[in-house]
Amino acid sequence: MEALYYIPSAKGVKCTLCPHNCLITEGKAGICKVRRNVNGKLIAETWGYLSAVHLDPIEKKPLYHFFPGRQILSLGSVGCNMHCLCCQNWQISQVPVPEDGVSAFTEPSAIVRKSLSLSGNIGVAYTYNEPTVWYEYMLETARLVRQAGLKNVMVSNGYINAEPLQELLEYIDAFNIDLKGFTDKFYREYTGARLEPVLQTLKQIKKANRHLEITNLVIPGQNDDIVIFRKMVDWIATELGTDTVLHLSRYHPAFRSDEASTPAATLENFCRIAHEKLHFVYAGNIQLKAFQDTYCPVCGNLLVSRTGYDVTVQSLTNDGACKRCGRKVISC
Ligand code: SF4
Ligand code: SF4
Secondary structure, eight states: OBOSSEEEETTEEEEOSSTTOOEEOTTOBOTTSSEEEETTEEEETTTTBOSEEEEEEGGGTTOSSBSTTOEEEEEEOSOOSOOOTTOTTHHHHSSOOOTTGGGGBOOHHHHHHHHHHSTTEEEEEEOSSOGGGGHHHHHHHHHHHHHTTOEEEEEEOOOOOHHHHHHHHTTOOEEEEEOOOSOHHHIIIIISSOHHHHHHHHHHHHHTTOEEEEEEEEOTTTSOOHHHHHHHHHHIIIIIOTTOEEEEEEOOOOTTOOOOOOOHHHHHHHHHHHHTTOSOEEEESSOOGGGTSEEOTTTOOEEEEEETTEEEEOSBOTTSBBTTTOOBOOBO
8 A cells, every 4th residue: 555644755755654754765664664665655564454453441552531441442553663672562563564464454444344343342443553654544444433433542652743643633532642751862762762743742632632641651760760750740731731641551571671660669659749730640550549540630529440451430420520520521
C-alpha cells in the first residue's frame, strides 16, 4: 500500500508521518523498519498485517475513564518509531514485517464485521506495537469502525506529526499516550526520540477535546528524579487540566534494560505526589489499594472499584457522572 504523508525528492523519499521525518533512499526502510522506499514510492509494508488480535478489557489499554468494565477488540502489527531500552513488546515493535506476513492479511472490513459480532465489545483499539507506523491501515479501519457506530481507541507513544494526527483525530475517540519522561535527554538516550513532539501531541489531542489518559512508566535510576517528576505533573495539570487521568506504571526489566523493578514504595510515593495536583492517579502493574479505584473529586463517593481487571461500576449515572453529586467523571 502506498503511504500517506511523504515527499519524493532526488535523494529519496521523505516520510513526514512522524517527527523523525526520515529521508529514505531506494530500497531502504525508515527508523520504524516498516515504511520503505520502493521505486521512489513510500510503501506502508504493514498494511493488513496483524501480529495480534485479542478481545481485551478496556482497563488493559489502560483506559480507566472510558466505558469502564467493557471490552475492546485490540489489534497490533509490527514496527515502532521508538526504540525504548525496556520495551516489553520488542518481539513485535523492533522487527520488520515477517516474510510470510501476507498470510495474515486482514481487510479493515473483516475487522469491523468481527467487532460487531463480539458481544460486549465497544469497538477497536490500535495498540501493542506503535500504531502510528501502520497509520494507513488504522485510519481506514477507524473510518469503517466509526461508520458502524463503534468506538476507536489509540494507544501510542505520541510520536506523530501534527497533520497526520489531525486527520486521525476525526475518528479516534480515546487515546492513551505514553509520556515516558520529562527531559529531552531521557527521551533521546532511552527511546531514540525527542520530548517536545510528544508534548505537542498531548496538547493537540486535548485541544480536539478527545478522551485522553496518560501513562508514565517509572524506571529506577532513569526517570525517577522527584524534582523532574513534579515538573511533569505540573505541566500536565497546567496544560491538559487537573482532570487528566495519569497511570503510573511499575517497570520490570525487559529487552535491553536490566535495572531492578520499581520498588512498590517508590511508585506509591509518586502516586501521592501526582495526586497533589491531579484528581485521577492510578498505579499500574502492581496492586496499590489507594490508587486503583475511582472516587468523585467533589464529594468523595466511590464510583468504580477495581481488583485487577475485575471492575465494578458502583455509583455512576448513565452518562458517567457521580450519582451523589452529579460531577461528570467518566466518558461513556
Ligand atoms: S513513520 Fe517511520 S519512516 Fe516515517 S518518519 Fe517516522 S520512523 Fe521514519
Ligand atoms: S514506544 Fe512502546 S512499542 Fe515502541 S519501543 Fe517504546 S515501549 Fe516499545
